[in-house]
Amino acid sequence: MAARRGRRKTPLEDARIHAVKALDKSAELEVRYINSFKGRGVFSKAHFGKGDFVVEYRGELITCQESERRRRTYNRACAVFVFDFLWQEKIWCIDAAQEDGSLGRLVNDDHRSPNSKMKRVIIEGKPHLFLFALREILPGEEITYDYGGKDWPWRKQAEEQSDDAESSTTAVFSAVLETSERPTSPITQAEEQSDDAESSTTAVFNAVLETSERPTSPITQALDEPDFVVSTKKVPCLVDYSDSDESQGPCTNPCSSQIQSQIFESDPILTDQDRQSIPQLRTKSIQMKERIYFDSDELFDPISDDSGEEYIPKSTEDSSEDSDGTNIVSFDHKMKMQRFPNMGKIVDVRDGCLSMQELDKNSLNPTIERGRSHIRKKGTSGKRRQRNCSSSVTSPRTQTSTVNSTKQSEGGYTEALLVNSAPDLVPNLPDGASSLVEVTIPAVCKKEDGSRMYNKKQYCLYCKKGFIKMARHLECAHKDKPEVERAVSFPKGSKERRMHMELLRNRGNFAHNVEVVNSGVGTPVPRKHMPWKHMKVCKFKPSTPLKPGRTCVQALCGFAVPPPPSVKEQLWKLLNNMVQDDVYFAVKTDACLMEYGEHLYNRLGYDVSKHEYIRQKLRELGRLLIFSRKNTHLKTIKDHIKPANFMQVVQAVRDLAGYNCETNAYKCPSLALKIGYSLKKISMLVESRANVQSDFSTAKDARTFRKVYEARWNEMISSASLRTLQESKWNTPQLLPFTKDVQTLHSYLDAQ
Numbered sequence: 001m002a003a004r005r006g007r008r009k010t011p012l013e014d015a016r017i018h019a020v021k022a023l024d025k026s027a028e029l030e031v032r033y034i035n036s037f038k039g040r041g042v043f044s045k046a047h048f049g050k051g052d053f054v055v056e057y058r059g060e061l062i063t064c065q066e067s068e069r070r071r072r073t074y075n076r077a078c079a080v081f082v083f084d085f086l087w088q089e090k091i092w093c094i095d096a097a098q099e100d101g102s103l104g105r106l107v108n109d110d111h112r113s114p115n116s117k118m119k120r121v122i123i124e125g126k127p128h129l130f131l132f133a134l135r136e137i138l139p140g141e142e143i144t145y146d147y148g149g150k151d152w153p154w155r156k157q158a159e160e161q162s163d164d165a166e167s168s169t170t171a172v173f174s175a176v177l178e179t180s181e182r183p184t185s186p187i188t189q190a191e192e193q194s195d196d197a198e199s200s201t202t203a204v205f206n207a208v209l210e211t212s213e214r215p216t217s218p219i220t221q222a223l224d225e226p227d228f229v230v231s232t233k234k235v236p237c238l239v240d241y242s243d244s245d246e247s248q249g250p251c252t253n254p255c256s257s258q259i260q261s262q263i264f265e266s267d268p269i270l271t272d273q274d275r276q277s278i279p280q281l282r283t284k285s286i287q288m289k290e291r292i293y294f295d296s297d298e299l300f301d302p303i304s305d306d307s308g309e310e311y312i313p314k315s316t317e318d319s320s321e322d323s324d325g326t327n328i329v330s331f332d333h334k335m336k337m338q339r340f341p342n343m344g345k346i347v348d349v350r351d352g353c354l355s356m357q358e359l360d361k362n363s364l365n366p367t368i369e370r371g372r373s374h375i376r377k378k379g380t381s382g383k384r385r386q387r388n389c390s391s392s393v394t395s396p397r398t399q400t401s402t403v404n405s406t407k408q409s410e411g412g413y414t415e416a417l418l419v420n421s422a423p424d425l426v427p428n429l430p431d432g433a434s435s436l437v438e439v440t441i442p443a444v445c446k447k448e449d450g451s452r453m454y455n456k457k458q459y460c461l462y463c464k465k466g467f468i469k470m471a472r473h474l475e476c477a478h479k480d481k482p483e484v485e486r487a488v489s490f491p492k493g494s495k496e497r498r499m500h501m502e503l504l505r506n507r508g509n510f511a512h513n514v515e516v517v518n519s520g521v522g523t524p525v526p527r528k529h530m531p532w533k534h535m536k537v538c539k540f541k542p543s544t545p546l547k548p549g550r551t552c553v554q555a556l557c558g559f560a561v562p563p564p565p566s567v568k569e570q571l572w573k574l575l576n577n578m579v580q581d582d583v584y585f586a587v588k589t590d591a592c593l594m595e596y597g598e599h600l601y602n603r604l605g606y607d608v609s610k611h612e613y614i615r616q617k618l619r620e621l622g623r624l625l626i627f628s629r630k631n632t633h634l635k636t637i638k639d640h641i642k643p644a645n646f647m648q649v650v651q652a653v654r655d656l657a658g659y660n661c662e663t664n665a666y667k668c669p670s671l672a673l674k675i676g677y678s679l680k681k682i683s684m685l686v687e688s689r690a691n692v693q694s695d696f697s698t699a700k701d702a703r704t705f706r707k708v709y710e711a712r713w714n715e716m717i718s719s720a721s722l723r724t725l726q727e728s729k730w731n732t733p734q735l736l737p738f739t740k741d742v743q744t745l746h747s748y749l750d751a752q
């Protein structure tokens, strides 16, 4: 096992592992907002060696025809995310127009001195596009690659600028510049700087580039060098140069050269018409620029320690992972596995809903009804439900494995409950776990003969320890407590004695469960029934009759959980009158939303008629939060007010409000406007709190977010929303007053 963990990975293997998990190296890369012209970019947070796998250009693999169809519907901003490449003698595309939180799609262009290069790698018969470092990349550097093509507007601008600069320099310096920076030259600065040892390879390589970049032969720009076929089955030898003897390596692969010559000289699939259409695509999309041999010096420095097999990925998520890809566990998940080693089945209990929603006020015990949690509302069942849950807490694409790890633990199954979010409301969590609180629920254990094993521990209200026989423990150890004294005053076996003991047991369990939920440590004591169902038979239910319906009982149960320290009881109560759905749990467990709620409550809460307004405001943001968690990497409202995430927020708000880029109209324009307003308000609250706490970087982030918001929100969201609102009024019939109304008015005026 130790040997396996220590096994070094090649860049290709590293790329494959990330591709299979659909994960980026989030510990080593970050998105930053650069400026309004360039938008966002991806920056290195760590050191990358030459040849290292950097990031995948992830998206949907589509055919050329489909990409043509989409391009007709996409606006310019979306079309630029479609990446063309050649594979199996056809043009394919990776469409990354969807804002899915992946990083590869956000990498910007640099045709002069890019630090990485796009490569096509085949994994399990499917092409993937990966960026590999062309040279050493230092922390803080922006990741760039050459988009290919020539018509990108920013290049012209850059060239104009550099022309201006050139004209003002001395003649000698101009001459040097002309040689090294001529835009038509395929030789990059980096290549120019390469040392003598590399020069021969570079020369050969440049020769290839020059041929493939000749503008008159557009097809040669597409990528068609031998694929890097990565097979999961051939562990540890993961690189398989298709149809070739592995020992020969890619350069000497006769098959590849055959394929290349087929494609370059007489392409059997592409007609002249197709060829004509390719350059046209290029002005709107990114392409594989040219062929590059995978083991060429450009990617792997043969004399460097970092090359080839000696490569060890640095990303945190790789640190303890199995490299065979069969047991891929998300980073967050693994972290929780450390905390809860017995974790087995994963059941989705979002936003503290198990512990909060199902804590039964009357029985004072959290309840879980296996297979009947609110997840069922989604129409999922059994294994599917489990899968959904893992995706809801990690990334939509990391679903696979969390479920696979089902194990029978010592005493039977355990169910790990991933409780999404509540990061700031739940203290003492390690950094990376900020968006997850996980609680392990022990399931009923069965003996070998299938009968139930009664080993459930109850928690003592007084000494906080777990015991299987609680009544006996109370009687022996806490006889001096008045409640216990009263309970034992009833005859043994009597109904009264049982009820008193049960109440004490429930109270002990409740206190224990609250502790577990708040600290994220320990195992809560489950209870079988849903609260509203249990309420029908509960021996301790309030004597005053409740309003019929589930929500009322749930509200009672929700309120049974004490508010977190930073939340006012009145606000907590106000929230518990909300419909208790996903949005409710999202709101209740997000610190910024609670702060915003508190702000609204302080302003308007004295007026009960405004309570519904406060709830609505919070629900709008709760919906945004749920949407963002599903579709982006934003997990809290605080993430939404970081300037680097601005574009993702824009996209999320657009999607949530039903933006149609063709008509430039919204289905629900007022939602987009309201969310914008609330986000701005929250940024002010966060900034002021951060200033008070001398957390100047958070304050700066919030301030910068507001600046970006003020500069761009109107253009990106509000203008279209307002226009939609205005236009929707055009078709509203203007109501003329009835004759009767006019008569009434006249008689009123006469009476005056």
Ligand SMILES: C[S@@+](CC[C@H](N)C(=O)[O-])C[C@H]1O[C@@H](n2cnc3c(N)ncnc32)[C@H](O)[C@@H]1O
Pocket: 037, 038, 039, 040, 041, 080, 081, 105, 106, 107, 108, 109, 110, 154, 647
């Ligand atoms: C694939 S996206 C890259 C991510 C993009 N910056 C964003 O914020 O969404 C390509 C777009 O980024 C911008 N871009 C990329 N490279 C650029 C560069 N070198 N200079 C200016 N803008 C660039 C252009 O607007 C281009 O259409």
